[in-house]
Every structure is written in C-alpha cells, then in structure tokens.
Amino acid sequence: MTAPDQPLLHVEGVSKRFGSTIALDDVSLDIRSNEFFALLGPSGCGKTTLLRAIAGFTEPDIGAIMIDTGAGMTDLLALPPNRRPVNLMFQSYALFPHMSVERNVAYGLEREKPPRNEIRTRVAEVLGTVGLADRANSRPAQLSGGQRQRVALARAIVKRPRLLLLDEPLSALDRKVRAEMQLELKRLQHEVGITFVVVTHDQEEAMSMADRIAVMHEGQVQQIAAPIDLYASPANAFVADFIGTSTMFRGTIVPGGLRRADGTLLPATGGSASAGPGLLMLRPEDIDPVPRGAGILEGVVIESHFFGGSTTTHLRVTGSDDLVSIAQPGAPRHVAGDAIGIRWSPERGVLLPVEH
Helix, strand or coil, rough: CCCCCCCCCEEEEEEECCEEEEEEEEEEEEEEECEEEEEEEECCCCCHHHHHHHHHHCCCCCCEEEECCCCCEEEHHHHHHCCCCEEEECCCCCCCCCCCCCHHHHHHHHHHCCCCCHHHHHHHHHHCCCCCHHHHHHHHHHHCCCHHHHHHHHHHCCCCCEEEEECCCCCCCHHHHHHHHHHHHHHHHHHHEECCCCCCCCCHHHHHHHHHEEEECCCCEEEECCCCHHHCCCCCCCHHHHHCCCEEEEEEEEEEEEECCCCCCEEECCEECCCCEEEECHHHHHCEEEEECCCEEEEEEEEEECCCCCEEEEEEECCCCCCCEEEEEEECCCCCCCEEECCCHHHEEEEEEEEC
C-alpha cells in the first residue's frame, strides 16, 4: 500500500534534449495514488516526451523517475518498458481489426499467461465496467469512435497497472462524443481505482477531468494545481492566458494594485507578485459594466455575443490596445458603440510578475 504522504510516482530533475531542442528542462512533479492527473500545454511543450519517459519509450538525459510498487519506491528507469507497472493507451487506439472486442482486450493479458479462467473472468469484468459486455463478439469496424475508445481503455486496464498513461485519448472523437467520454473516463478512473495520467492540449478536457493539472511550456512545468486554483490563481501570465479567457493590464505593482503608465491605479489584492513591473489579470465574469463616469476605467463596446444563457461583451478601454471581455448572464445589455465604465472588486484582480 502507498503511504498517505508518499506519491505513487515521483519525477525529479528530468531533462531531455533532441539535438539542439530542449524537450524537458529540469521537470519535477509528484502524482498521487488514485489521482486523475493531466499534463496540459501547447504542442511542443514536452508533455508527450514526459509521458514516453514514464512509459519507457524515451530515456531522459538526466533525472529520476520512481514509482511505488506497493513494496516501496522503485527506480522506473531501471526497468524495461514491458516490466514497468505502467500501461500506455495510444492516441490511435491500435486495435486489431481482425479480432473481436473480447480478443482485443484479452490480447495483452494472454501474453502474461495467467490461467484461462482468470483471463475470461477479468475480460468479462472490464467489458462490463466500460459498458461493452454486449459487444464482446463485435469487430472494431462495427463500433463507433466512442466504443473503440472504450475497447482501448478496457485493454489498458485489464492488466491492472499501477499507472495508466493516456496520450490525447479523445482527440479522434467528435465534439459531442468527446464531451460524453470526458465524463466516462472520470467515472471509470474512480471505479477501477487506477491512477490516470492524461496528456492533452485541450484545457477544457483537462479542467473537466483532472484532479490536478501540470501546465507545461517550453519543457518546463509552469504550475501544478487543481483546476479551480489554476483558473483563479495562476502563477504567471502564461498560465493565466492558457487557462480560460483573461484581460491583462500592464503597469507597475504598488500597494493596493497596479499603477498604469497614465497614473491610473487599478485596484487588486490577489496574487503574490512583488512590487515592480507587473500585470493585472481579470476574468470576464469578474468585471462589471457600469454607467459611463462611474467606473474604474472607461471604454467603448465593440461587439456582444449571445450564447443562450450568457453574453460576452468586448470593449476597448481608453489607453489600451487590448480588448476587455465581460461575461454576464442573460441577453445582451449593450450594443456596439455604447460608452460604458467597468468596475471590479479588488480581491478579484490577480497581480502577476512580468515574464522575461
């Protein structure tokens, strides 16, 4: 059993170069037992390289990767891929088209040569878990994209790995099926009690499924936190911009907020940036429109978009080239050309350091 304060997976100081390209730059993180953990970032940030290093398909230049096997921490890098208590579910699913669903799921298990009765029992159990018991004799070509994804997942978890790695597992699905499978993956992860590590570039996917997220950029981990903390308290401008929609104001951090170049003080008490050059971040739902002359800043509405239950309004604020986004419930309240003011509560303003 993993001790409550001991991680299931410990990654420390891992770096990897491909020629002159730095894929991983001193990456360290811990992943807990029974956690749904996401590696999130844009293409080329290093997330897939890290996943492949854990799986054994890429060897780091330096660093350590340790896993708790139940009898203590083991050096994962010392084990060949087929000996690691880890399974990788490929983006392409890699199902055998000539085999039935049942045979596809049993294939990897059969190579370990357990008793035939055990194979049948475990395959039947996992097909029931993923909701495919009635499709056991079907071929992959007879299944929908979502069902094929479930077959691949069943094949990965039937071997009962300590850690399941998923590389962009939902990218081949259309938007509606992808949303359904996000919920399904989360349910299955809790049900089977296996730690999931998913690689994705889709922030909505990560935010909806993961217990914690490591945001990566240029081979480095920018921040590790629960989804709500990443959104409300980003560590830097990259995280703030990558997670959700935000408005950024540039200036000098002073007591009480951010001083713009024109002398205007923008109130803010959130964040932990120290005095000096900095940014003020505001989320669209934290900004309130008010009559002209009653706001902290003045602006002109550029456009409004109605999304059924809410409206997003974009306006250009005096003295700034960037548009400010405001989200409000209900139908649009302003039209293009309206001159309005904006306000926000100081505690909703997050002060961030300027990245060099």
